[in-house]
Amino acid sequence: MxxxxxxxxxxxxxxxxxxxxxxxHIHLVTKPKPAIHLANIQLARIDLxxxxxxxxxxxxxSTIAALPGVHxxxxxxxxxxxxxxxxxxxxxxxxxxxxxxxxxxxxxxxxVVTAEAAATGCPAMAKGGTQDKLGRWIAGLLN
Numbered sequence: 687m688x689x690x691x692x693x694x695x696x697x698x699x700x701x702x703x704x705x706x707x708x709x710x711h712i713h714l715v716t717k718p719k720p721a722i723h724l725a726n727i728q729l730a731r732i733d734l735x736x737x738x739x740x741x742x743x744x745x746x747x748s749t750i751a752a753l754p755g756v757h758x759x760x761x762x763x764x765x766x767x768x769x770x771x772x773x774x775x776x777x778x779x780x781x782x783x784x785x786x787x788x789x790x791x792x793x794x795x796x797x798v799v800t801a802e803a804a805a806t807g808c809p810a811m812a813k814g815g816t817q818d819k820l821g822r823w824i825a826g827l828l829n
Contacts, residue, residue, distance in 0.1 A: 726774045727757070732783055734766040736792030746789050753777060753785075766792075 687695075738746075743761040746768060750759045755776025760769045768786060772779070783796050 727771055728774050728779070729769070729771050730779050730782070731770075731797040732768040732786050732794050733797055734768070734790060734792045734794050737766065738763070738790060738792050742789070742791065746786055749785060749789060750782060753782065756782070767797075768794075 740763070743763055747759050747761045750756055750768070750770055753772075755773040757771045757773070761767075762769065770782065772782065779796070783794070787794055
């Protein structure tokens with residue numbers, strides 16, 4: 687086999703393999719998701735008042751993720767909290783809190799957002815930052 691034919695064969699095989707990986711990736715990413723009403727989705731956070739071990743965090747995450755109505759769960763070991771989203775029509779925040787309280791060796795408490803904090807907007811944005819100014823400007827245009 688000539689060098690040119692061998693190079694073309696390797697290049698064609700590589701391109702075909704990359705194309706196959708791309709098709710598989712697109713298929714896995716675009717799986718149909720269950721239709722849920724976004725108005726029922728709630729984000730919740732449980733603060734852990736002490737450190738926990740990695741196996742305990744893994745157990746908490748997998749137990750919460752297995753509950754009906756819970757969509758995403760993240761256990762943040764550095765900030766010592768559990769953040770999850772759930773469907774309010776299928777799950778209760780108090781039930782999840784009680785489960786985490788039973789599973790965790792560290793004491794925990796729910797984050798309850800006050801009406802004043804809820805009225806000021808997203809707590810993730812820094813006050814006075816660029817995103818905050820842009821959000822206030824857009825809100826001013828709409829109101």
